[in-house]
Amino acid sequence: MSAKLMVGTELAAEMVARAGERAKKLVEETGVQPCLATVLVGDDPASATYVRMKQNRSKKAGIGSRSVVLPAATTTEELVAEIEKLSADPAVHGILLQHPVPAQIDERAAFEAIAPGKDVDGVTMHGFAAMAFGEPGFVSCTPGGILRLLQAYDVPLEGAHAVVIGRSPILGKPAGMLLLASNATVTYTHSKTRDLADIVRTADIVVAAVGRANFVRGDWLKPGAVVIDAGYNEGNVGDVHFEEAAEVAGLITPVPGGVGPMTIALLLEQTVEAAEALTRAVSETVAHQLDHLS
Template sequence: MVAQVIDGKAFAAKVRAQVADQVAKLKEENGITPGLAVVLVGEDPASQVYVRSKGKMTVEVGMNSYEHKLDVDTSEEDLLALVEKLNNDPAVHGILVQLPLPKHLNEDLVINSIDPAKDVDGFHISNVGLLGTGQKSMVPCTPLGCLMMLRDHHGSLSGMDAVVIGRSNIVGKPMAQLLLGDSCTVTIAHSRTKDLPDVVRRADIVVAAVGRPEMVPGDWIKEGATVIDVGINRIERDGKNKLVGDVDYASAAARAGAITPVPGGVGPMTIACLLANTLTACCRANKLPEPEGLTA
């Protein structure tokens, strides 16, 4: 089987166009412009790239972008004070604190200090609890993007066997919750999983979120399965810097029914969903109807 390529880049452009339409409508009919604040502590080069491209796309869909770049040795007190200021700023509808934070800062404490209504990453314990109990919440962007692509490709996911490799709070766990919400039979695999190849071979849907370059080979993939590759790994090959996923693309594409590429798959969808979440947060804050098709 030769897999159909799921074009995350094109899908993300469609989502952003939908967001842009709604933003224009909000401005025209209600005089409101959604605002997204992104906080970056330190100078990690990869994080700087993401923050820059988030800012650019935020402006492209007609929203206001507020970037806060703090010194690598910023104190927890100062960071919490900035979050509090953004919580109280009516022009800010979404707040994202770029992770990972430098080691001296308590990530859980900082994330849980964000107003849950502005937590467009969906990482606040209150949003995690709402998602886990099937209530309206802010849904983490990367898993939401993966779910949108899966629903678009399959229609219903009901009854499918899904294996999520990775159990992080930002990808693996919320991804599993969303798949369960769509009535998949969900297995969460991790570094202690026994017989990972056999576990993956059972899956109709494989979501790989590990952070190990090309770890999943094609012979783990059931013929015709759908493969969603979340991994973003920078490697050097033939003297060149390359971006690869957690899946060995060539061998997996030879067996899968559909597969997301890296780059151009999950990454662009993550940013599109961040903008969608900011729009949703803005509508909720102003007690306006929520955009359709942009939430889980």
């Protein structure tokens, strides 16, 4: 193996620790504890495990958590109603809808029920637009975590050619937008792209987010390329054939231990940011009302 590993575990731990310090400060100064609400529909074991992991990390960071578990037969209307309740609850600062949801649910409609100020997972159209236009808002957590990882390993982005394999609205598309905002030249591709391997060979940075185990092969890569594997498939296998790619790449993320920890860390960081912003907004509103009365 010639590639250097881009491990997210230590950096993510530092991010969570800093988020915890900010959460503690907010409690001490205002009495408000940041709270992340997780919504799980059905009893998929993997999804339930992810939710528990996020709740445990929240607790360690001093962030409160609220769990909403709905039956697998839940309708879109029922799920939207639950999310709207959380959006209106002043004690909840961030909302995470664990996906995928059961087939009968309109996932986009459910995402759009999340109030923009509580969209700490960066899944709404409002959040995507804000991110794409460089306006205030929360970034999609996995793409945002990828950018943090690239920055931590001093990967030069300006002028680099980045190839994103995948077009998910919460992974591939926002990853490309964030890279573009960092002055990289971005090519979007997917599983049906013609001559995909030839395109990938031109990349300085490869982001694999296609959802297929071992999809990207070692001979697809330019020697010395930076390879970000954002996939997670059964058996702890990413979207990149790790053994082959590690012989060619300059930097590569492992699965697990690469992108995954960064995703959760950014989710918690953005939950604290949401709590700070919402608390500040309430204080400003109260102050304005008092000024008006006087």
